[in-house]
Amino acid sequence: MSGERIAIEKHRRGNRWMHWINFPLLAVMIYSGMRIYWADLRDPYVFGIFGWEIFTFWPGWVNDGLNLERKLARGMAYHFTFGWLFLINGLAFAVYLIRTGGWRNFMPSIGDLKNIPGVLLHDIGRRDEAPPQGKYNIVQQLTYAAVLFMGLLAIISGFAIYKPTQLALLTGLMGGYESARTIHWLVTVGFLGFFLIHILQVARSGFGNFWSMVTGYEYLPETDMGHDKTDGGSGPDTGGDAGTDTDKEVLV
Amino acid sequence: MSREPEADATGRTLTEAQFKKRSRRSLLTGLAGIAATGFGLRWIDNRPLDARAPDVLRAGHETNEAIWRRLFRDGSRAPEFAFSESSMMRVNGRHGLDDEIDVDTWEMSIVGVDGELLGTHTLADLRDLPQQELIVEHKCVEGWSHVVAWGGVSMADFMTRFYPDQVEAHGFVDITTPDSEYRVGLEMDAIMHAQTLLALDLQREPLDAEHGAPVRLATPLKYGIKQIKRIGTIAFSDVQPEGDYWGSRGYDWYAAL
Incomplete structure (x- = not known):
């Protein structure tokens, strides 16, 4: 079948599978973790400033709405069973990133740090031009690198809580049992915060970008179909030489 | 934008x-994955x-x-603290503590695998043994x-002193309150660990009734649900004992830390 080449692979198969497998696994881990957390409401984590309680984790409507109450045994059963699947998927992803070299896409470089304000201004629509970037911009790189690190931290702090006597050294490394619990909980809140921003940014970036995480492929920027980006005013995607270089690189 | x-x-x-x-194939794969x-999650719950x-969990x-x-690893240890860092603990769970307890007439029975009585120990007997904090x-x-x-008697010392053959021969113990309402099963590894106590004291005072007087189990190898209060009987077993109170109510039988 001949024809013009109109789409190029953006996300490799392994990246896509492990990304989408991770989503329900992490959801089960967070949900079952919240059921465990519910059991100790005598001493909840509270977000506050200068002694003002601003937000107690969690408000009653969250506990009611998500059916968290009196599900400790079931929560533990899910958490300690699915934890292995989360760990295996995470390890497989780490190996995959190393073997394909894909980890470099997530690595922030010192030289790009100066672009952070430019990226953020572009993201909130206060600047037309986005700074030059690779697959991901510097803010994406910092965020994704942080999320990968949070995954690691969730696993380490999780084991520290799970076996604080057998793995006393690990628990000590986390600053003790209560400290490990706090870290584990902060990582969870971090994941929830990331999830919200991730969804928002994916929604803003247009369907083509989202769909590339499903099919693996996105339209080449120089084809007509490529102009499905919704961030209006950012100008032509392919400004001269850089675009041509990309073509050579990928089409040879 | 350069790339x-x-x-x-x-x-x-x-x-x-x-x-x-x-795109069509990916859509179908994605929908199949969501379904x-x-x-799958519903199947597990049901x-x-x-x-x-649920049996899979x-x-x-x-x-x-x-x-x-x-x-x-038998050599692993939970971190230990200074007395000044410790304080009185809340009461959390009164199963098996309904009856009045007379600590002076209380006896702990040790039972063999065939139900035969191997020995009894009073509180005074246990107080006479070397005490450990x-x-x-x-x-x-x-x-x-x-x-x-x-504070109390090292479980390993107690077992080695009175029941060394039983410890060698059997892999588990089944511990119950005098009224048999609360019950825990433990593997011998946990019983014989250096940080497992037949506890008589809490905060350097004799245990009160709600914390498990006269004798309870204390071990940082297990969650509190395994640290049975007011021990009535310790029975040796060759198989993992049935009827563990929380282990038969949806929790992990092992419940180990």
Whole structure:
């Protein structure tokens, strides 16, 4: 079948599978973790400033709405069973990133740090031009690198809580049992915060970008179909030489 | 906007026809994945219950138990604290404590695998044995922890002194309150660990009734649900004892830390 080449692979198969497998696994881990957390409401984590309680984790409507109450045994059963699947998927992803070299896409470089304000201004629509970037911009790189690190931290702090006597050294490394619990909980809140921003940014970036995480492929920027980006005013995607270089690189 | 080549770029491209075919297949795969996830989680929740946990999650508990019993290191220790860091703990669970207790007439029975009585021990007998203090973090399945000072007789010393052959011959113990309402099963590794006590004291005072007078189990190897209060009988067993109170109510039988 001949024809013009109109789409190029953006996300490799392994990246896509492990990304989408991770989503329900992490959801089960967070949900079952919240059921465990519910059991100790005598001493909840509270977000506050200068002694003002601003937000107690969690408000009653969250506990009611998500059916968290009196599900400790079931929560533990899910958490300690699915934890292995989360760990295996995470390890497989780490190996995959190393073997394909894909980890470099997530690595922030010192030289790009100066672009952070430019990226953020572009993201909130206060600047037309986005700074030059690779697959991901510097803010994406910092965020994704942080999320990968949070995954690691969730696993380490999780084991520290799970076996604080057998793995006393690990628990000590986390600053003790209560400290490990706090870290584990902060990582969870971090994941929830990331999830919200991730969804928002994916929604803003247009369907083509989202769909590339499903099919693996996105339209080449120089084809007509490529102009499905919704961030209006950012100008032509392919400004001269850089675009041509990309073509050579990928089409040879 | 310039784009550098991606670190893991394959350079694979598709024609429009190929891309459309791929999109269709991906859509179907994605929908199948969503359906499988939804039905899968529902399937787990609706599985027949085994000791009040869906059987696949019970299998998860048992797999974890097999892993951690294999990895068990007798030399591992929970961190110990100074007495000044410890304080009186809340009361959390009164199962098996309904009857009045007279600590002076109380006796702890030790029973063999065939139900034969091997010996009895009064509180005074236990007080006469060498006493040990253990200041550790007590941990509840609910999530809270509390640094407490236990005092009492090392379980390993007690067993080695009075029942060395039983310890050699049998892999488990089944411990019950005098009224048999509360019950825990423990593997011998946990019983014989250096930080497992027949606790008589809490915060350097004799245990009060609600904390398990006259004698309870204290060990940082297990969650509080395994640290049975007001011990009535310790029975040796060759098989994992049935009827563990919380282990038969949806929790992990092993409940080890």
